[in-house]
Amino acid sequence: xxxxxxxxxxxxxxxxxxxxxxxxxAASPTAxxxxxxxxxxxxxxxxLTGASHCIEHLLFLGSxxxxxxxxxxxxVGVGGTLNAFTDTDFTAYFATVPSxxxxxxxxxxxxxxxxxxxxxxxxxxxxEVILSEREGNxxxxxxKAEEELYQLAFxxxxxxxDALGWRTDIETMRPAELREYYRAQYGPRRAALVVAGGxxxxxxxxxxxxxxxxxxxxxxxxxTPPAEPAQYGPRRxxxxxxxxxxxxxxxxxxxxxxxxxxxxxxLLDVILGGESRLFAAGAGWRRRADHPSxxxxxxxxxxxxxxxATSDWTPKIDPGLFCVRVQAAPGRSLxxxxxxxxxxxxxxxxxGPTDGELREARAKIxxxxxxxxxxxxxxxxRLGLFATLGGPSLERRLFAGCxxxxxxxxxxxxxxxxxxxxxxxxxxxxxxPGRPR
Amino acid sequence: MIRLxxxxxxxxxxxxxxxxxxxxxxxxxxxxxxxxxxxxxxxGYDPPxxxxxxxxxxxxxxxxxxxxxxxxxxxxxxxxxATISSRIDAEVVATTLxxxxxAAESLAELFADALFRPRFDPKEVERVRSExxxxxxxxATQPSARAERELAEAIFPPGHPYRRTGGGSARCLDxxxxxxxxxFHSEHFPVAGAALVVTLPAGRRLPRxxxxxxxxxxxxxxxxxxxWPRRSMPPSKKTVRLEGGSQVEIxxxxxALPRADKQYPALFLANxxxxxxxxxxxxxxxxxxxxxxxxxxxxxxxxxxxxxxWTVAAGTSPDRWPTTLSLLTEELERLTQQGIPERELTxxxxxxxxxxxxxxxxxxDAHALAEEVVRFHLPETFWIDWPKxxxxxxxxxxxxxxxxxxxxxxxxxxxxxxxxxxxxxxGPRPRLVRS
Numbered sequence: 001x002x003x004x005x006x007x008x009x010x011x012x013x014x015x016x017x018x019x020x021x022x023x024x025x026a027a028s029p030t031a032x033x034x035x036x037x038x039x040x041x042x043x044x045x046x047x048l049t050g051a052s053h054c055i056e057h058l059l060f061l062g063s064x065x066x067x068x069x070x071x072x073x074x075x076v077g078v079g080g081t082l083n084a085f086t087d088t089d090f091t092a093y094f095a096t097v098p099s100x101x102x103x104x105x106x107x108x109x110x111x112x113x114x115x116x117x118x119x120x121x122x123x124x125x126x127x128e129v130i131l132s133e134r135e136g137n138x139x140x141x142x143x144k145a146e147e148e149l150y151q152l153a154f155x156x157x158x159x160x161x162d163a164l165g166w167r168t169d170i171e172t173m174r175p176a177e178l179r180e181y182y183r184a185q186y187g188p189r190r191a192a193l194v195v196a197g198g199x200x201x202x203x204x205x206x207x208x209x210x211x212x213x214x215x216x217x218x219x220x221x222x223x224t225p226p227a228e229p230a231q232y233g234p235r236r237x238x239x240x241x242x243x244x245x246x247x248x249x250x251x252x253x254x255x256x257x258x259x260x261x262x263x264x265x266x267l268l269d270v271i272l273g274g275e276s277r278l279f280a281a282g283a284g285w286r287r288r289a290d291h292p293s294x295x296x297x298x299x300x301x302x303x304x305x306x307x308x309a310t311s312d313w314t315p316k317i318d319p320g321l322f323c324v325r326v327q328a329a330p331g332r333s334l335x336x337x338x339x340x341x342x343x344x345x346x347x348x349x350x351x352g353p354t355d356g357e358l359r360e361a362r363a364k365i366x367x368x369x370x371x372x373x374x375x376x377x378x379x380x381x382r383l384g385l386f387a388t389l390g391g392p393s394l395e396r397r398l399f400a401g402c403x404x405x406x407x408x409x410x411x412x413x414x415x416x417x418x419x420x421x422x423x424x425x426x427x428x429x430x431x432x433p434g435r436p437r
Numbered sequence: 438m439i440r441l442x443x444x445x446x447x448x449x450x451x452x453x454x455x456x457x458x459x460x461x462x463x464x465x466x467x468x469x470x471x472x473x474x475x476x477x478x479x480x481g482y483d484p485p486x487x488x489x490x491x492x493x494x495x496x497x498x499x500x501x502x503x504x505x506x507x508x509x510x511x512x513x514x515x516x517x518x519a520t521i522s523s524r525i526d527a528e529v530v531a532t533t534l535x536x537x538x539x540a541a542e543s544l545a546e547l548f549a550d551a552l553f554r555p556r557f558d559p560k561e562v563e564r565v566r567s568e569x570x571x572x573x574x575x576x577a578t579q580p581s582a583r584a585e586r587e588l589a590e591a592i593f594p595p596g597h598p599y600r601r602t603g604g605g606s607a608r609c610l611d612x613x614x615x616x617x618x619x620x621f622h623s624e625h626f627p628v629a630g631a632a633l634v635v636t637l638p639a640g641r642r643l644p645r646x647x648x649x650x651x652x653x654x655x656x657x658x659x660x661x662x663x664x665w666p667r668r669s670m671p672p673s674k675k676t677v678r679l680e681g682g683s684q685v686e687i688x689x690x691x692x693a694l695p696r697a698d699k700q701y702p703a704l705f706l707a708n709x710x711x712x713x714x715x716x717x718x719x720x721x722x723x724x725x726x727x728x729x730x731x732x733x734x735x736x737x738x739x740x741x742x743x744x745x746x747w748t749v750a751a752g753t754s755p756d757r758w759p760t761t762l763s764l765l766t767e768e769l770e771r772l773t774q775q776g777i778p779e780r781e782l783t784x785x786x787x788x789x790x791x792x793x794x795x796x797x798x799x800x801x802d803a804h805a806l807a808e809e810v811v812r813f814h815l816p817e818t819f820w821i822d823w824p825k826x827x828x829x830x831x832x833x834x835x836x837x838x839x840x841x842x843x844x845x846x847x848x849x850x851x852x853x854x855x856x857x858x859x860x861x862x863x864g865p866r867p868r869l870v871r872s
Contacts, residue, residue: 027464029794069726072716077784079791081715098794128729136732136752138683139580139854242681244574292511302560307568329567330574360515367518371537374469375799430578431681 003369004399006383010201011392014213017189021383021392022204023196025376031197032096032376033105035113036384038190040089041163042225042317044181048173049158050165051181053086054123054130058178059093060084061122063112068122071108078104086163089317090388096377099198103207106195110211114187123175131171134164141243145428149249152235153321153424157228187217194384197376225318228253236425243430245307247327248334250341251424252417254322257315257389263401264413265313265322270361271353271410272296272324272344273311278398279368293360295348296324299340305332315389321424322417334427345418352411365402369395442639444803445793445820447810452652455629459811460643461636463800470541471804472647473533474552475632475812477659478625481527481598481743487613489605493565494618494625495523495530500561503550507561510547519544521551527598528741530625531808535801538637541644549650553627562615573604580679581752584686584853591673591849592690592746597665599746630659634811636804662743672846677853685758685854686750689765693738693745693842696813701740703830703838709785710777710835711768711843712736712749717788719768724751730761742813747842755855762852773844776836790824 009023040052062068075082080097082105095105137143147162154160164170193212195204231253255261266276274291291297291310300306308327314320326337353361373379386394441448441462450458463470480491499521501507514520519536534548576582586602593600605613633651635643669692694701712720712735724734734751749769753761777785797803810819 027466028798030798069722073784076714076717076788077791079788079793079795081792081795096795096798098791125729129725129732132684132730132753133732135683135754139686139752242578242679244571244578290511291515292508293515298508301564304563304567307564307571327571330570360512364515364518367515367537371468371518374467375802377798430574 003366004396006386006395007196007373007379009383010205012205014188014209016213016215016217017187018212018215019192019387020205020208020212021192021194021387022201022208023194023379023383024199024201025197025379028198028376029099030096030376031099031102031195031199032094032380033102033109034092034094034194034380034384035109036192036194036388037091037186038089038222038388039091039185040087041161041165042088042158043185043223044158044161044165047169048177048181049161049169050130050163051173051178052091053163053165054126054170054173054178055118055182055186056084056086056091056093057126057130058118058122059112059116061126062117062119063115065111066108074104074108080105088159088163092384094377094380096197096380102195102197102199102204106207106211109193110215113191113212114215114217116182118175118179118182120175123178127170130164131167134167134170137164141239141241141247141428141430144239144241145247145249145426148237148239149251149323149424149426150321152237152426153231153251153253154228156226157318158225159316159318159320184218184220188212188215189217189219190222192384192387194380194387196379196383228319231422233421234423234425236427238427238429240429240431243428245328245330245332246334246430247325247428248337249426250324251321252419252422254313254320254417256317256319257394258317259319260401261413262315263398263405264410266365266398266402267353267358267361267405267410268322268348268413269311269313270364271357272348273309275364276313276368278315278395279365279372279402295344296326299344300326300337304329305337305340317389334429338425342420345414345420349411349414349418352407352414355407358407358410362403365399369399443821444797445806445818447634447807447817447819449817453655454652455656455658456651457632457811457814458652459632459634459807461634461803461807462639463636463803465638465640467638467800468537469535469800470538470635470637470641471533471535471800472545472548472633472635473531473804473808474548474651475634475808476530476532476552476626477528477628477630478530478621479526479528479598480601480603481663482621482625482660483601483605486609487605487617488601488609489569489603490613490617490621491530491625492525492603493562493569493613494621495525495532496565496568497557497561497618498523498532498551498555500565501556501558502547503554503556505550506556506558510551513543513547517544521548525603526741527601527603528743529812531812533804538641541637541641542646545644545646546650549646553650555622557615557618557622559615562618566610566613569604569610570607573607573610576602576604578679580682580684580686580854583677583679584688584851587675587677587851587853588688588690588748588849591675591851592670592692594666594668594670598663599744624660627656628659629656631656632811634804634807636800636807670849672848674850675852676856677851678856679854682855683754684752685755685852685856686752687758687762687765688851689749689769689848690747691842691848693747694740695742695744696740697742698740700838700841702826703834704842705738706782706786706789706827706830706835707772707777707839707843708736708738708747709789710781711772711839713738714785714788717784719772720749720751720765723768724761724764728764730757730764734761734765758852758854762850766846769843769848773836773840777832779832782832782835786827786830789827793820793823
């Protein structure tokens, strides 16, 4: 397959608007079925934050042909794995099963795409589970800092809240409101079905058309959230609590994934932090912590100021953030770290990357593109992600853009976007660093 | 060239080095290969006043080796899109190379450098020391990390290699010098008794560097397993108050069986029924699906060469932990006293068996299976025979194994988190208006 394009597949759009992508993989022992809903916390409003995540849970808890508990039992029963996750821009459900059982997850997704019950009883019980999920996250200082960073950087746009939602909203959202949200937002027009693995494509296409073709959903297009007003000065916040050493998160407003500047931010991410989520070899969606040749590592870890220093441009449909996250080494101050990060951004803005850095960054992106599609599950993930964020040509456009973007363009982007006037900074200062034992 | 086509099979290859070599084949279409070196270098071998030494040594393997410093080392990996990573437990350090097949030869050289010629540059030693200090502080202050440590200390007596989680005290970490690391490495890495497992697409030869650097010369004998007190710990209950979080972490646990024990397959199934099988296990069903008390409730069985341990875990709100704890202990009792209905056992067993194809999706996935075979010297056809083994176990055999390990109330209990007054979702929730 040509780099940056993904494996050979058939893409079709059913009459009801459902996008279907079938990627048969010769000799694959498994089949991975993904349903990507273009619904996430971006589609929520204050008072109903966390609704998409709540729906994610509830879609496992009863639909016409799959009563509560039966989805897990059926999929796990044949040796499959299944799960779902909610993000700001999307919610994805997946199951990977031995390929002979590919029909099972298809039947499940068809049943719950528009038919989930969302009963009062299940909403009330699941509310407790979701609160517990949130509380588990709150035990980690990194979660609190991340939530604070987005709250600081966004004042109007729904990226202001985490996909888990505010605690008070989770506690008070009503079952009827959730059902209304489900009816209004979920349906074939706002979904992409991706099937990858060992199957006969023609036969599977007929199955998909039979199971999904008659489903109907809302015809209303996806709402455009209010644009974020310009940021005219730096914003900062300090959190305290238990923890090890202090850490600091920086967030600069950054372009959306569909922007012509998106490839520049992929490159900025690789040059500053060592890799890009979109083109990371074999890593799925996770990032490796250490990239010794990255600028952040050399400036902060090599010098003994920090134990960890990473960057992150997460592709989003609307303008998001370019983040830098640094954890101090024992005894080191965040003031020094802040100063060093400012200097790094400034240097990149004035001089741009070196030829060697740009060459290395492109090589990493090439390798990432080359190795990112191993196995049916990863194929399903990547094809669905790109289809949901920007359509079938998104990966190719980003990849080609990364090969074309010049050092001067990267410097110009750093000047415009990584400015000290537009930065949001959250510090976490542990209250009990101590040296026990 | 050894002809293997079924990725479930591992072939042991004779050689004179004293390193156990296991070979696994992936389908020809796989673009990647993987190799893992299992060194007898786990934190169970840490000298008494140098706890953290093994972890430091393992982490420094990729921080520069041979003629390359850390950055040059990373650049070679990045140029191929490859990774080398290390994992450690009480017994072994497992160092895994993963990368594209076309680069296998040069990457195998780099892998050998990492394992046998690490530089342990003083600057890198200091960097890793800082990392370990941060992890130590986190283990003291983060509820789930703290609960894991407290549980290990409650299950195993002082001096036992499983009693620790691999970190060291501030004093120990400060006492670790380059000299100690070099010495530890020479006694635990380039030694007989280590094992190497390689996963390659069919039709590919073993990289020459693997043969030359790992298998050619006879290695010195590796370390003897550490000795530890054989006494068992009395049942215990400990609560640790940690402020600042939102959730209380509960852990129950006790010693279990080594991987080679004949009862292991039955105990494995018991654990899957109890809490090991995602979504369908009893703990998940009872605590989350029926009662909504926790996002997750699960159990884990860890079995090593020297012994093992079991853990039951759940995180819940501060006002609900007593109820959650009762449910967890009730499920333990139910498993050991009432056994498992045949239907439930069959569903769990068939789920485990059905999972094998999905565990062969990628080279990395398949490699993990081969690593388990080689680490525990299991038969070459272990994964082919595993379904038969599981199907031979009836409900009573599983109950007996469960009773032997989980039986009675002789387990350790640890509760960690915001336990003081004023925590939790006090009082009844605001009544929600139902539609």
